[in-house]
Amino acid sequence: MFGYLQPLKDELRLKDFQLYKSVYCGLCRHLGKDYGILSRMTLSYDCTVLAMLSMSLNHEKCSVTKGRCTCNPAKKCMFCDSDGESFALAGAVSVIMSYYKMKDTIQDSGFFKKTAAFFIKAVLHRNYKKAAKKYPKIDELVSDMMKHQLEAEKNDAGVDVAAEPTAKLISALCKEFSPNESQTRVLEVFGYFVGRWIYLIDAADDLEKDMKHKNFNPFSTKVQENISDTMTYCNEVLNMTASQLVLSYELLEIDQYKEILNNIIYAGIPSMQKKCLFDKYEKTKTTDYYEALTQKTL
Amino acid sequence: MDEFYQVKELISSGQYEEAENLLMSLQLTEDQAQWNYLMAQVSMGKGWLEYATQYGEKAYQAEPENETYKQFYETVQKQRSGEKKKEDANNAAECCLGLCECCVCLTDCNNND
Numbered sequence: 503m504f505g506y507l508q509p510l511k512d513e514l515r516l517k518d519f520q521l522y523k524s525v526y527c528g529l530c531r532h533l534g535k536d537y538g539i540l541s542r543m544t545l546s547y548d549c550t551v552l553a554m555l556s557m558s559l560n561h562e563k564c565s566v567t568k569g570r571c572t573c574n575p576a577k578k579c580m581f582c583d584s585d586g587e588s589f590a591l592a593g594a595v596s597v598i599m600s601y602y603k604m605k606d607t608i609q610d611s612g613f614f615k616k617t618a619a620f621f622i623k624a625v626l627h628r629n630y631k632k633a634a635k636k637y638p639k640i641d642e643l644v645s646d647m648m649k650h651q652l653e654a655e656k657n658d659a660g661v662d663v664a665a666e667p668t669a670k671l672i673s674a675l676c677k678e679f680s681p682n683e684s685q686t687r688v689l690e691v692f693g694y695f696v697g698r699w700i701y702l703i704d705a706a707d708d709l710e711k712d713m714k715h716k717n718f719n720p721f722s723t724k725v726q727e728n729i730s731d732t733m734t735y736c737n738e739v740l741n742m743t744a745s746q747l748v749l750s751y752e753l754l755e756i757d758q759y760k761e762i763l764n765n766i767i768y769a770g771i772p773s774m775q776k777k778c779l780f781d782k783y784e785k786t787k788t789t790d791y792y793e794a795l796t797q798k799t800l
Numbered sequence: 801m802d803e804f805y806q807v808k809e810l811i812s813s814g815q816y817e818e819a820e821n822l823l824m825s826l827q828l829t830e831d832q833a834q835w836n837y838l839m840a841q842v843s844m845g846k847g848w849l850e851y852a853t854q855y856g857e858k859a860y861q862a863e864p865e866n867e868t869y870k871q872f873y874e875t876v877q878k879q880r881s882g883e884k885k886k887e888d889a890n891n892a893a894e895c896c897l898g899l900c901e902c903c904v905c906l907t908d909c910n911n912n913d
Contacts, residue, residue: 660850661850662843662847662848662849662850662851663848666847666848669847691847694847695847698847698849737882738880738881738882739849739850739880741879741880741881741882742849742853742876742879742880743849744882745879745882746847746849746879772882
């Protein structure tokens, strides 16, 4: 469920894109420093957004240093660091969530995936322990979410109920870095709809796969004969979630990174919906077309 | 006295669970349109947008001439189709600035009665 919150690069100014990348690399470096080199593989776009939002709302000063990328020493990177808690918090969220995700994968996957997840989980175990000790609240929140998610899936929950655990989790996480009480209320609502959107786009993205493997999916009862009709319905659900998300986003007192965050909300979200719901199927259509064409010439 | 008076109070103070429980006990009301509309507001407040859509639709179908229900229905349809996201947001942000109940914006701002 990671990686859906992204900026739309094409519409971002170059300097903002570089700034975004420096936060991404900064988080990567921070993970390495706090939890060791292997924790870097938990790095995600979503946690980058989390760090950026937290830095912006808390008016943290950001300093950028140049250096070499650890994963690819030939590459030079800019690393952003802040004088506040944002990176530490986003890093802990990243490690803890990845650990639980692996735990979940072990429970309900095929043999190969299970084995892989088992090793990753073992590697992450020490990092997880460290993060959970530093942020017991986050550990508790994620573990609760997993429990509620399992329950919802067992009861074959509909869209609203199935999305609730993730929505509540992101809502609670956003509250953790709130700068003041009036923003807490806004962040609570904003986080709820961000979580809901992430969960639902992931579900819509996986719908075909889940139907094939007979796994739980909140949209499975809404499936229609025509895939594009089904996806239109998913798109409506996501659109409404996104417009609620925007309502609360407008009330956040965003200071730095405004251009990037605006881009993610107003351009990144719609383009990700288009990519996951429609473009994917368009592509299969064209291959069919070419297949048909070659058959015809034969 | 309006039988839904207390429900409305609870909704405007953000106590959605309580409002829902109370509404459930009033299920057999004559005014099904209003009941559905209030259920839509409660669902909206809880963030359960699919339920909100369904209840809102029922309220509008029961009383299509009611301006409040109609407006709610149309706003929801507009949001689902994905048009004019930003403009709506500006309006909503303006009318409840300082109240911070942004999740009930959509319902409260339309509810001028």
